[in-house]
Amino acid sequence: MIYIERKERFSAAHQLYNPNWSEEQNEAVFGKCANKNFHGHNYTLSVTVKGEINPDTGFVMNLVDLKNIIKNEVIEALDHANLNHDVPFLKGKFTSTEVLAQEIWKILQPKIAEHQAELYKIRLDETLNNAVEYFGD
Amino acid sequence: MIYIERKERFSAAHQLYNPNWSEEQNEAVFGKCANKNFHGHNYTLSVTVKGEINPDTGFVMNLVDLKNIIKNEVIEALDHANLNHDVPFLKGKFTSTEVLAQEIWKILQPKIAEHQAELYKIRLDETLNNAVEYFGD
């Protein structure tokens, strides 16, 4: 077993808030992240795939295929978007980095499985200092 | 003459658009950056100050003072804000990195001058690949 990792980047706006809470509760929990006019980040998405090395190519999976899957399935929807309003697969969900990582997993997992490889980890860096890692359930 | 540089970071949402143009014109020029629901970035602001070394301290200017000026005068207003709606000194202005760098210069220049030092350069990195530098007029 060997693991390959591909990074892609996107820039997006979002707001953290719980619609069942008052504005005061939202501000108490989410602080500046609850700004109703939104704020934003440059996200770095790292996708790790595991598999055996194909004896005909020396690859676990062609990185061009992996790059295209990531770009077509998630970056196109997320880049220069408002995560709370513009992204079909995030509708009605929190836009915390945790939830975002899980939803990206759900989309990429079956697409990567079509290439005789297995999604192993989604890592999402939201800022220089904050990141999330998700390995599926 | 010697130059000192201090970096601070902020995360913000913005939209690029010209209010005198139609939606089509805006999209033709600004592309995805014209998204009316906003997108966002992690900005890195680098402030360079020049001056003589003070013989009592070995400093051009105390970096704690420089850090506090940057944080109090610009980061507090810009961090987790919407640059088009929340920032008094950007009202009615484009929120391109170029304009943002110039407006930050106008605010920091007199504050730094109070410390027997001279603002030399504002650099603003918007993404891993895009940046602006401004040296005043």
Add this chain to the structure above:
Amino acid sequence: MIYIERKERFSAAHQLYNPNWSEEQNEAVFGKCANKNFHGHNYTLSVTVKGEINPDTGFVMNLVDLKNIIKNEVIEALDHANLNHDVPFLKGKFTSTEVLAQEIWKILQPKIAEHQAELYKIRLDETLNNAVEYFGD
């Protein structure tokens, strides 16, 4: 289960030496790191916490709480300190990156447990090229 990571930084001086050894033995094993006048580093501390996503917030744990724990419990003691002389929780211990990572674990583990989350990993980067990871016992 999902993992969140927060990075904080500190700058410190230290010396590597074994008090039971001669100066020659210390220099033979620790080389330049045994300099009795000390040397120093900018350390990057990465703290990874695991847990379930809270359905009311979308968070494993509020990153502001995690940041405050790290800052109050370890960064305040380590930043701009001499690791061999100034830090109560390192008294009488080696100040290798390995030992430092373990001692930081001991301090942070119970504090994070108070927030319905679990400390998973301490990573400590000492230089661009050297790092340590500790996952508890």
Add this chain to the structure above:
Amino acid sequence: MIYIERKERFSAAHQLYNPNWSEEQNEAVFGKCANKNFHGHNYTLSVTVKGEINPDTGFVMNLVDLKNIIKNEVIEALDHANLNHDVPFLKGKFTSTEVLAQEIWKILQPKIAEHQAELYKIRLDETLNNAVEYFGD
């Protein structure tokens, strides 16, 4: 158990191709990487070793020893080399990052074992966005 990591860098040329395939097949699978005049990269090699902390040194393993093993056993052969032609331990093998990571593992594993420590992971970053991790069989 604790883990230490050491990074070293090398610059090399290579070509991805399968000698049993036609030029067309090679280009279809490997694209620009099949260029018969070669292309190249700055590789970053991260070697992670696990072990117990030695109570006399505070170290899992002396990083100077680890650095010397990596430099003498692999960097000297790989740096400023053509991976397809100049490196004895890669003769007749694919020079994909996956295969390269496995071959580096085979060389470093026994050398590190001589130091009462255990090789845990080889990570090889080929570009800013592409990397491989190998943990042995």
Add this chain to the structure above:
Amino acid sequence: MIYIERKERFSAAHQLYNPNWSEEQNEAVFGKCANKNFHGHNYTLSVTVKGEINPDTGFVMNLVDLKNIIKNEVIEALDHANLNHDVPFLKGKFTSTEVLAQEIWKILQPKIAEHQAELYKIRLDETLNNAVEYFGD
């Protein structure tokens, strides 16, 4: 006057040698860089353009145009290429970072001038530690 910078990356193989010299002379001056089987790098190209801010856009120059010029005019020729053999504008020239920066300048300068902006600087990072800057003649 304000300055905008755009970074693009390419991976290439090259060899440093003087065809008028003996192999011994080449090795004495260029060392491992003279390897006739080539070695390679991940280069980072930073292009800085200066100009006035356009009052209709807030831009010195549309970064999408700048990105496209860089990609079409230089990256397409240099990426995954052998700088000594595959690149028309480097034929018969040294492939040192200095010469490469000058030749990139010659190609980009007139293309950027068509956009009412002025090429100010070419910076080329060859490794983590080595870079060149060229400002024209």
Add this chain to the structure above:
Amino acid sequence: MIYIERKERFSAAHQLYNPNWSEEQNEAVFGKCANKNFHGHNYTLSVTVKGEINPDTGFVMNLVDLKNIIKNEVIEALDHANLNHDVPFLKGKFTSTEVLAQEIWKILQPKIAEHQAELYKIRLDETLNNAVEYFGD
């Protein structure tokens, strides 16, 4: 004219204090940096040299020569040292980044001049966020 840059790194301890001042004055001005047990940093030194391209090599100056000058003349003295006690060329001087940059300039300038090239800039990064640049008098 073209500019080449070489980066080298060193780790050192230091203390900021004015021996003509009381402890209170030192703490008021230098804060935690006045810690008499020292603190430390990983410094990154960037040396920029300008000159004409040598038509026989394609180089302004051989980077191996530049690297050796930097290592032999300054890194050997500064790495794993206490800047206040161990470095002959800093005796009796402040160990602020500003003064350090100037003293490195004085040492490197004549050595680089012996190679038909001219020292242009010393940049010294003390932390991720603080740096100094010096261009001589």
